[in-house]
Amino acid sequence: MTHDLPDSLGPPPDVTSSRRVHDGWLGFRVDSLRYASGREGTIDVVEHPGGITLVAVTDEEQLLFVRQYRHPLGHELLELPAGTLDPGEPPEVAAERELQEETGYRPGAIRTLGGFYSAPGYCTEYLHVYLCTDLVESRLDGDEDEILCERVSLDEALRMVETGEIQDAKSVAALLMYLRFRAAA
Numbered sequence: 001m002t003h004d005l006p007d008s009l010g011p012p013p014d015v016t017s018s019r020r021v022h023d024g025w026l027g028f029r030v031d032s033l034r035y036a037s038g039r040e041g042t043i044d045v046v047e048h049p050g051g052i053t054l055v056a057v058t059d060e061e062q063l064l065f066v067r068q069y070r071h072p073l074g075h076e077l078l079e080l081p082a083g084t085l086d087p088g089e090p091p092e093v094a095a096e097r098e099l100q101e102e103t104g105y106r107p108g109a110i111r112t113l114g115g116f117y118s119a120p121g122y123c124t125e126y127l128h129v130y131l132c133t134d135l136v137e138s139r140l141d142g143d144e145d146e147i148l149c150e151r152v153s154l155d156e157a158l159r160m161v162e163t164g165e166i167q168d169a170k171s172v173a174a175l176l177m178y179l180r181f182r183a184a185a
Contacts, residue, residue, distance in 0.1 A: 014034045023117055028048055046125075048124050049086075050091070050111065051084045051127050052085070052095045052127065053081075054081040054129075055129065056103060057132070061138060061153065063151070064077075064081060064151060065081075065149070065171075078166050078177075079171045083102070090111055091128040105132075106135070106136045107135060108134025108135065109133045111133075112128070113130060113181055118170060129173070129174045
């Protein structure tokens, strides 16, 4: 038995009011909505300027990861290098800056792998994913005092995803994009 699915969900809900709760490098608002059915509700929205996630591959086919403490979780995570866009900053510029700040390498070549919304149920953050190759040592100082750079093979990274040693969603998604890129190359 097949079920016919509609081509569209219909019109988006009307925003009946929006209340600013916080303005900073992240914004926070509460929107009141009225749906076509007449149902009403509220949605908490985190406003994020967007960011980048980097798959940086060395000449030896090692991936650069960073280990850092994540305060909301209370422990360290192993992640691909990533960062937030500065106001008006193009994603490609942020990619080069963040890689240098977090790993001490500048990419000689940058290629777009894709992008995705990190948590679209409550956050506007869109992450651009880049493949960075032809790496050259070049450190930029940033606020990355407590970051350790680690080299990991692709096979080891995939094993670490399977065992839960890599738990960061943006890293898992970017690795999937990189696998697809490699398969098509």
